[in-house]
Amino acid sequence: MLVQVVELIEAKRRFAITSHIRPDGDGLGSSLGLYWLLQALGKEPEVIMRDPVPHSYRKLPGAETVRVTPAVDREYDAVFVIECSDITRPGLLDLDKQVVVNIDHHATTSPFGAINWIDSTASAVGEMIYNLCKAIGVKPSKEIAECVYTALVTDTGSFHYSNTTERTFKVASELLRAGVKPAKVSQAVFNNYPWSKLELLSQVLPTARHDETGRVACLRQTLEMQERTGALDEDSDGFVNYPMSVGEIEACAFLKETAPGVYRTSLRSKGDVNVARIAEKFGGGGHRNAAGCTLTGDWDETERNIVALLVEAVEHRSNGNGNNHSASDQTPTVGGNNTPTGQLPPTLIRGTLNAER
Ligand SMILES: [Mn+2]
Numbered sequence: 001m002l003v004q005v006v007e008l009i010e011a012k013r014r015f016a017i018t019s020h021i022r023p024d025g026d027g028l029g030s031s032l033g034l035y036w037l038l039q040a041l042g043k044e045p046e047v048i049m050r051d052p053v054p055h056s057y058r059k060l061p062g063a064e065t066v067r068v069t070p071a072v073d074r075e076y077d078a079v080f081v082i083e084c085s086d087i088t089r090p091g092l093l094d095l096d097k098q099v100v101v102n103i104d105h106h107a108t109t110s111p112f113g114a115i116n117w118i119d120s121t122a123s124a125v126g127e128m129i130y131n132l133c134k135a136i137g138v139k140p141s142k143e144i145a146e147c148v149y150t151a152l153v154t155d156t157g158s159f160h161y162s163n164t165t166e167r168t169f170k171v172a173s174e175l176l177r178a179g180v181k182p183a184k185v186s187q188a189v190f191n192n193y194p195w196s197k198l199e200l201l202s203q204v205l206p207t208a209r210h211d212e213t214g215r216v217a218c219l220r221q222t223l224e225m226q227e228r229t230g231a232l233d234e235d236s237d238g239f240v241n242y243p244m245s246v247g248e249i250e251a252c253a254f255l256k257e258t259a260p261g262v263y264r265t266s267l268r269s270k271g272d273v274n275v276a277r278i279a280e281k282f283g284g285g286g287h288r289n290a291a292g293c294t295l296t297g298d299w300d301e302t303e304r305n306i307v308a309l310l311v312e313a314v315e316h317r318s319n320g321n322g323n324n325h326s327a328s329d330q331t332p333t334v335g336g337n338n339t340p341t342g343q344l345p346p347t348l349i350r351g352t353l354n355a356e357r
Contacts, residue, residue, distance in 0.1 A: 004115045005101060006136050009038065012077035015045045016098075019082040021091040022051050022234070025154025025189065027083045030103075030125040032062045033147035034080060037129065040138050048072065050091035054234040059188040060150060061143035072098055078114075083125045085285055087112040103128060108276075108285065123163040126151025130171050145178035150185055158186070161289065193235070200231040204239055209303075210249065216310040217243035217252040218303055223260070240266040250317075251275060251310040255295065255303060263295045263302060267310070272317040278309045 009015075017034050019027030031047050038045035047066045057063055071093035072079060078099040081087070085106060087096055102113030105128060107120035122128045126148040133140050140148065152172055156164045159172075176182065203225040210217045221236055229235075240254035250270050255263040265282075267275035269289050276291040284293025295302050 001115075001117050002132065002135055005103070005117050005132060008078060008101065008115060009041065009043070009136060013043055014075065014077045015043060016072060016074070016076045016079040017045060017047045017082065018049060018072075018079060018090045018092060018095075020084050020089040023049055023054070023057075024237075025057065026124045026126055026151040028053060028057045028060060028063070028066075029147045029149075029151030029154065030082045030129050031080075032060050032066075033126060033129040033144050033151065034082070034132070035062055035065070036141060036143040036147060037133055037136070037138055040141060040144070041136070046074070046076075048092070054237070055194060055232070056189050056192060056234075056237075057150070059192070061146055081113065084109070086110050106287070121165075121167075123165060123168040124151045124155035126155065127168065127171050130174070140175065140178045142179035145175040145180045146185065149175045149180045149182070150189060153182070153185060154189065158190075163287075194232070196229050196231040197235040199229040200225060200235050201239065201242075203229060204236070205242065208243055210243070211307055211311055213311065213314075214248045215250045215314050216307055217246070217249045218307050218310075219243060219252070219254050220263075220299070220303065221254070221256040223257045240268050244268050244270070250314050253303070253306045253310060255299075255306070257299075258294075261296055261298070263299075265293050265295050265306065267291045267293070267306075269310075269313065273310075273313050274317070275310070275313060278306075278313060281309075 015038055017031045019031050035045045035047050047062070048069050049066055050068070050070060052068050053063045053066050069092070072095050076098060078101055079095060080101045080103060081090060083104050084090055084102070085108060087100065100113040102109065102111065102116045102118070103125055104118050105120055105122040105125050107118070109118055117128070119128050129151070130140065130148050133144060149172060152168060153159070156168060159168065200221070204219055204221045208217060208219045219239065221239070236256055240252055243249050243252040251273050252268045254266040256265070258264050267279055267290070269275045274288045276286050276288050279285050279291035279293040282293035282295060284291060286292055295306060
C-alpha cells in the first residue's frame, strides 16, 4: 500500500522502474513520472523496459533515458513494476530475484510484489503517481506533470472512457497548473504517427466485417500487410477502435497475425459487454471494455469463433444475465472444431468500406 511505498522510497536509494512489454501511455507515463519524482528526491532511479519506447511517446520528458534490456542486470534496492498483472508481464529476466514493488490500478492484479499498492479506483496508474507525489511531499514538476498527464489522457481515451471520474479531472486540472499544455501533449501522442501507420490502416480497414446483428465487428491484419507497408509493430495500435466508432457496434475483435496461424487479438466493447472474460479464456486479460489475448488456428475459423463469443457476450448483457453462466458458456477451443454449444458460426458481412472501392 501507499504508506509502505513512501517508507521504502525514503529508506532506499537505487531504484529501477519498469512496465509491461510493448509499453503504452500509462505504462511509460507513470514510469517516467515516478522517475522524475525519485530524481526530485535525490534518488538514483532508472527506467528499464524490454521493448523500446514507441514513436508516440518519444517526446515524453526522460524518454531518451529509458534503457532497453532483456534482464534486470544491475544492482537495485528495489524495482517498481508499473501496471502489470503478474511478474512475467515486464518480460525481464531475473526480475523475480529483486525486491519488487507492484503498482497497478487493475483489481485483478496478483499480489506478486514484496509491496503491493493496488488502487482500482484510479483511472490510470498515473493518478496514483500523482497521489504518491502528494503523500511524499513533492510538488509535481513540469516533467512529472507531463508524464502523468500523458498516462491519464491515454488510459481514459482522452477522457472518453468510463474510468474517467471527477478525480481524474481534478488531477488533470492540477497538472495543468503545474505547466502541462494539453494541446502539446495531444499533438505529440495522437498526431505524430509515421506515414507507415496510414498505409497499414489502408490495408486493414477493408477487412472490416460485422455479424448479422450488426453489433459485433472484426478486422484483421496479415503478416504480409505489415511487410508490404514497412509498418512497425506499434503502427496497428488503436486500429481495433475504428469499428467501435459505428453506433450499432457493441464489440469488436482485431486479429493481428504475428506468426503464421498466430494472432495477437485485441477486444473492445461498450458499456456492460464484458470482453475481459473472453480474453481470460485464452490466457489473456484486461478490462471489461478492453482486453487482449493470443489465438491460434485457421484465419476464418478463428475469426468466426471469436465473433461468436463476442455475439454471446453482447446477448448476455442484453438479457441482463451478465453474471449467469449459461450452458453455452463453456471454454471453447478457438482454431479447433468447437464453437460454443448452441451457436452457429455467425455470417460475417462486409462493411460498406469495400463497396466504395
Ligand atoms: Mn493503466
